[in-house]
Amino acid sequence: MDIYIKDVAQLIQNKKYSEAITYLNNLTEDIKKNPTSFFLKGLSYLYLNKIDDSIDNFSYAINLNNNNPTFYFYRGFAFSKINNFEKTIEDYEKAISIKPNAAEFYNNLAGTYYTIGKNEKSIENYIKSIELNKNLKQPLNGLLNVLSQTDEIKYNDSNIITAHKDMKKIQLYYSQDKFIDDLQIKKLLQDINKVLDKNFNNLEFDKVQTYREQQQPPHCNRHKKIFNEANIIPKHCFGCYKIQIEVSNIVELIKLYIVFDKIKFKYNNSRKCMIELRSGVSGNYKGLIFSDSIKESNQILEELKGILKKNFNKNLNCKIKRGCSEYYVKYPDYNRLDNKAMEYDEKWKEYEKEFDEKNPDLIFDKKSNPTSEGISLFDALVFRNWLAFAKLTGDETYKNISDQVFHSKFVEKHLQLKQQKN
Known part of the structure; x- marks a missing residue:
């Protein structure tokens, strides 16, 4: 069992998705009906962008084992590829209920809420993802993007939210008819640095x-x-x-x-x-x-x-x-x-x-x-x-x-x- 899993995983890692499916189809009947076999086939179809086949195989895996959070997570991701966000959210939340400490699950759920315009729910889940894994870059990038597009932020329990709200209080003085003085820029950066230094030691952000x-x-x-x-x-x-x-x-x-x-x-x-x-x-x-x-x-x-x-x-x-x-x-x-x-x-x-x-x-x-x-x-x-x-x-x-x-x-x-x- 472990040998075939390793072989298929290697094919998927090398982006040989069609070969992985052929390999799985040629296994014995009892192994082919194993939930892991269906999951790996679903994963291969997902990477081939054959979404319906992918969802079918993830669903077979779930029917055989309804307590594996990874099966729900990837089926949720597959549903997102066809814009079925109701099903996406349902599967992500099921995955979280089984494994509530997975930062990646909250990150994807947050991204889905952002896509459908539910910014508050998006913010809440991005923050949860960051709390679980501060080294994961995607939730920070996603959170800061959502914050920049949200006028009224109700969520308060985060130094990131506090820093963002303090940043929004900084005034930008501007007139179309006046020269923008260098001293104005220096003062602006001083105000910004006070907020950042108060809330963070060193916050890496990969946007330019x-x-x-x-x-x-x-x-x-x-x-x-x-x-x-x-x-x-x-x-x-x-x-x-x-x-x-x-x-x-x-x-x-x-x-x-x-x-x-x-x-x-x-x-x-x-x-x-x-x-x-x-x-x-x-x-x-x-x-x-x-x-x-x-x-x-x-x-x-x-x-x-x-x-x-x-x-x-x-x-x-x-x-x-x-x-x-x-x-x-x-x-x-x-x-x-x-x-x-x-x-x-x-x-x-x-x-x-x-x-x-x-x-x-x-x-x-x-x-x-x-x-x-x-x-x-x-x-x-x-x-x-x-x-x-x-x-x-x-x-x-x-x-x-x-x-x-x-x-x-x-x-x-x-x-x-x-x-x-x-």
């Missing part, structure tokens, strides 16, 4: 972008997966434009963050500020504003240039781009903004249709709320990663705004990878 999402995100995970798997640019991306604003240093990036937090656009455009860790992509610090057409982008850019000139006392490098930078290497004409720009290949439509039929979870519209205005704990921890990046890249301006030196293993690792590839 701040978001102001006003609308439903446009299924970017779906689009990038299609491109990575088939070298196809999805049709949606041919109507996706962004204004890219490049700034020179960490001080200007935090100033741009303030502008993005406070500025109001007619179309409620989403925007983000980021450091650049991708190989082959130029620039260290940038902000992006997303729009649905060149006309809309031009209108925003015309309005924005005058505001930025006053806020920064100089002209910033602003330009309109199309879609994601990753597409440009394969399709250089995709980034053209004239009448010679690449157009969508209608032959790709059938692939997209088949992809969506196999991956309904990637086209599900999450019930997420817009990002709340003002500093969040998410933003504050991203700032520290930006400061670590500045030091690592030789941007000495960080010394003008921060008396503390910060380190980030995440940023350091990705910078090394970027330098190796470049």
Whole structure:
């Protein structure tokens, strides 16, 4: 028994899922009807994205052994892949009732509640996951994201919640007609550090972008997966434009963050500020504003240039781009903004249709709320990663705004990878 389990587990680990199923089908009848056999077959079908077959086999395993939390957990995950969140929650909660100290179970349950817009339940379960395993990164990332999109937080029994609420009390002073002084940024970071140092010794956070999402995100995970798997640019991306604003240093990036937090656009455009860790992509610090057409982008850019000139006392490098930078290497004409720009290949439509039929979870519209205005704990921890990046890249301006030196293993690792590839 142990030998076949080891063999199948090895095949699954090596991503030979079809071979694992064949192996299981060729076992003797008594072994094939063992709950572990059904579970391993369900796992193989899950990784092959054959969700109905996966659920069937997990269910067979549960019928034979209804006291194994892992069986319920993976069936719940399979249900989430077809957007059956009622069944997902039911299975996750059953798994938790059997094994109440599994941090991963609470993390997945929290993520499901976030997906359907139940932020309070999401927060509660993320915190439980963190309490059970402080080294697990996913629940912290998930919790800080949900907090940044929740205006009224009832849950109080957590230093993370306390820090986030204190962070939201910090005022961002801004006028479209006034220069943003460096001393204002230094004072902002001092206020942030007081909150962080009071509540945490060293809180690692592996995010380097701040978001102001006003609308439903446009299924970017779906689009990038299609491109990575088939070298196809999805049709949606041919109507996706962004204004890219490049700034020179960490001080200007935090100033741009303030502008993005406070500025109001007619179309409620989403925007983000980021450091650049991708190989082959130029620039260290940038902000992006997303729009649905060149006309809309031009209108925003015309309005924005005058505001930025006053806020920064100089002209910033602003330009309109199309879609994601990753597409440009394969399709250089995709980034053209004239009448010679690449157009969508209608032959790709059938692939997209088949992809969506196999991956309904990637086209599900999450019930997420817009990002709340003002500093969040998410933003504050991203700032520290930006400061670590500045030091690592030789941007000495960080010394003008921060008396503390910060380190980030995440940023350091990705910078090394970027330098190796470049």
